[in-house]
Amino acid sequence: MTITPAAAIEEGLAQARKVAAMFADAETALLERIAARVGKDLDNDDGDDWADKRLAEVAQLRKEAEAIVRRLQAASRAAAEAAVLDTWAEGMDAAVRGAVLQVHDRKVRKRLAKVLEDAKNLGTSRGINVGQGVAELAAQTVRMVTSVHEGALRAVDDIYRNVIAETASRALIGAETRREAAQRALDRFAGQGITGFTDSANPPRTWSMASYAEMAMRTAVARAAVDGHLATLRDAGINLVSVSRLPYTCDRCARWEGKVLALSGTAGTRVEENPATGVHVFVQVEGTVAEARLAGLLHPNCGHSLNAYLPGVSRPAPVVQSQATYKDSQRQRYLERKVQESRRRAVVALDADTKRKAEQQVVAYQEKIREHTKVTGLRHGRGRQAG
Ligand SMILES: [Zn+2]
Structure with missing residues (x-):
């Protein structure tokens, strides 16, 4: 049960993290498909053929990527909408409780609670029926997170072509084996994620698909909690x-x-x-x-x-x-990003040893998160399994 407006935001952020995790998982899955195709026939001595054969598989890769993105779209749409609607409702509850808790006189308290409850109920029916406020925010959020899909498919295509070109040219120079060159190129993309998503800030910043979805969701739920709260107060004449x-x-x-x-x-x-x-x-x-x-x-x-x-x-x-400071929460998000990055590195690993090392990194960062949350009292971010 939500008690305070701050707790309503916290609840919303927990939901936002779940949606963001879907995007992180899809991003990892897309990189895994790229690496699986790049990794074919790396050690075969067939000269320039390797790059041509890989490029001939662009359409197949595209199909695999489309399937991943379709699944993401179906799941994330509903989850993003629910996160905004739920958080708005939490914000409305918090408005009632946050105000009532301040009043010590029992009679006044009862009267105020009634006014706020009425306002909340009025807002609930209006917000959803008239399609303004919460409905608009939910729709806008869904648009924002789903806008990632088209760009993700384009980016997969670009990354695949880039990795192949870089691998072929480096191997041709003879500085590295084809396998080494491919791993190096894949690692670079695993490090940064599938990028190319810009926001509306001035100047625009570029994000990876998972970080973009996370930013969009965090912004939306924080807005929903506050706006739901304010709508109720306004209707109650506060x-x-x-x-x-x-x-x-x-x-x-x-x-x-x-x-x-x-x-x-x-x-x-x-x-x-x-x-x-x-x-x-x-x-x-x-x-x-x-x-x-x-x-x-x-x-x-x-x-x-x-x-x-x-x-x-x-x-x-x-x-x-609050036990946890702003710095603590920044540190936690840094560690969460490191877990994701290590996970991406694990799926683009072209040999068992590299894969094992990356997986060990995942576990090590998860352990650091556990310690960090224990010490700071922060809520555990993404409670998901490795792999
Ligand atoms: Zn601030």
């Missing part, structure tokens, strides 16, 4: 929120920490009513949620969250104690 405080803040968010933001209106001092007593109190509003977001708050991978601010009732946002 116009103010406070920004959480973390022991370690991201730089971009430092100026917003612990501050009060409004869903609408302008920055400045306002007179607002205490919902428990009806007494009017002054509230210092730093800006609107939209302005803060535009200025960087709630950026991808931001640790901050918003909570309902009830004038005269809410205390200043407490520092949320």
